[in-house]
Amino acid sequence: MKNFGFGFMRLPFDGDKVDIDLVKRMVDVFMENGFTYFDTAYKYCRGLSEPALREALVDRYPRESYVLTSKLSNEFMHSRQEQEEVFADQLKRLGCGYFDYYLLHNQGAVNYKVSLELDSFAFVRQKKAEGKIRHIGISFHDKAELLDEILSAHPEIEVVQLQINYLDWENESIQSRKCYETARRHGKPVIVMEPIKGGTLVNLPREAEELFRSYAPDASSASWALRFAAGHEGIMMVLSGMNSMEQMEDNIRTMKDFRPMNGEELRLCAKAADKIQANLTIPCTGCGxxxxxxxxxxxxxxxxxxxxxxxxxxxxxxxxxxxxxxxxxxxxxxxxxxxxxxxxxxxxxxxxxxxxxxxxxxxxxx
Ligand code: SF4
Ligand code: SF4
Structure with missing residues (x-):
């Protein structure tokens, strides 16, 4: 499986509806280039993401030709019954028969508590035993210490999805590097989300852009962000929530013949992060x-x-x-x-x- 995934989180819209014709064309280009991994969740795009994935992918390609991940978004749930109903609804909405990967969504201080209250880990283990899930995982947004606690308590977790990008790598609140190192210490493959930080690492301040251009004049800002995220040992997948064909084509150029960064390129990313940091809305240095x-x-x-x-x-x-x-x-x-x-x-x-x-x-x- 190639290491670049299509995230169905920021789909293109035409008014109130997903621009499904464009999404179909994007899926076709993605598949034609040998990529097969798709990521969605029950609540993405106000609940329209899973149905769009069915229409653009599941109904048009053989089940064994792609890898599909969705998530149990349990943060607003109040009972195990609701968990059952949403899971059944997801399988019905997607029409995919089973999930290749199924993640407990957005685990952190808030949702881990909910997952324990609703016994969500036992729930996904049961669904795996029934053949409805192939692999269990979590997506995680919190400190490395809590990730360590969760992975120690739940060895059934097979994969961890983390926010990793060169700006957050050393950020003390997001702790990209520390979370990555924690997941790897537990031997878990890592799926990267937000490698471009919601577009922040595309629209760079001039100083950061010049830094990259002086080294590689033709490389896009997004290509630097993707290559940084994908280059670490144990990264199984890098997701990009693309919403235009231009983004899709640019990302495919980067990921089709993926080259990990050399030492100089990694140093440039760290320098660019400093420049971006210096242009922040709130120029806080974290001195305390x-x-x-x-x-x-x-x-x-x-x-x-x-x-x-x-x-x-x-x-x-x-x-x-x-x-x-x-x-x-x-x-x-x-x-x-x-x-x-x-x-x-x-x-x-x-x-x-x-x-x-x-x-x-x-x-x-x-
Ligand atoms: S005192 Fe330091 S940590 Fe506090 S806001 Fe100012 S720069 Fe940020
Ligand atoms: S020191 Fe006073 S003004 Fe500053 S954050 Fe605390 S309560 Fe607010």
Whole structure:
């Protein structure tokens, strides 16, 4: 199996509907180039992703010609019965007979608790025994320490899906490298999600772009991001949520004859990450001086490191996981103590207010 997967998370839309003709053409180009791995989830594209995958792939190609992964998105579920019903609905919606890989979705401080409450690990083991799942996995968005705990408690997990890209590699909130190393220490193959960080690593600041162009004038920004993500030992698959034929063709050029990065290229990625970091919306360096006298103990640098280019919804899950064990951004009482200590002169209270307005009000979360 080639190491590049088509993520059905950011499909092209025509008004309210998935642009299914374009998705079919993209699937055809993907398959013609020898790629076979597809990733979806029950709730992707407001529930339209799985039906689109059926129409564009399952109904048009023999079952053995592709590898299909979906996920148990149990975060909003309240009973084991609901888990059964959603799983049955997924198989029906996709019409695929079985899942090659089935992941417990978005495990972290919040959803791991839900998975234990609903006995989701036993549930997927049972479905595997029934032949409806070939391989069990998790997708994970939290700290390496928790990943270690989950993998130690559940040796039935065969594969781990992680957010890996050169900007998050050393990020202390996302912990790409530490999570990757933890998964590998447990001997698990890794599937990469967000290698381009929701498009952030395509639209680069000029200094970062020049760095890459001076080394390889014709290589796209996306190709640097994909090659970084795919090049580490034990990476089974790199997913890209493509929504245009141009993205598909560019990514195929990179991944068809995949070349791991050499030392110089890896160093350039680290340098580019520094340049991107320097252009961030909130230029927080993570020094932590602001927290010393915060009466509410708000983890200010941790929250700020999640939002390098504005308050992207892709980071929402990390924020919610952190709020399970820390005060929320909205708990700030605007005493401004923190701002007196910030060497970067960041308007901390304003940014916390913006994060709170965007994410604390979300009612769907358990
Ligand atoms: S303004 Fe908010 S974040 Fe800053 S010290 Fe006061 S409570 Fe803490
Ligand atoms: S003091 Fe300023 S730069 Fe340092 S962690 Fe706090 S917000 Fe970031």
């Amino acid at each position: 001086y602001c927290m010393v006298q915060c009466p509410k103990h708000i983890p200010i640098p941790e929250y700020f490191s999640l939002f390098p280019h504005g308050y992207m919804t892709t980071q929402m899950v990390y924020y919610y996981n952190l709020t399970q064990t820390h005060p929320k951004a909205g708990d700030c009482i605007s005493c401004h103590q923190c701002e007196k200590h910030c060497p970067q002169h960041i308007e901390i209270t304003r940014h916390l207010r913006e994060i709170s307005e965007k994410f604390d009000a979300f009612k769907g979360w358990r």
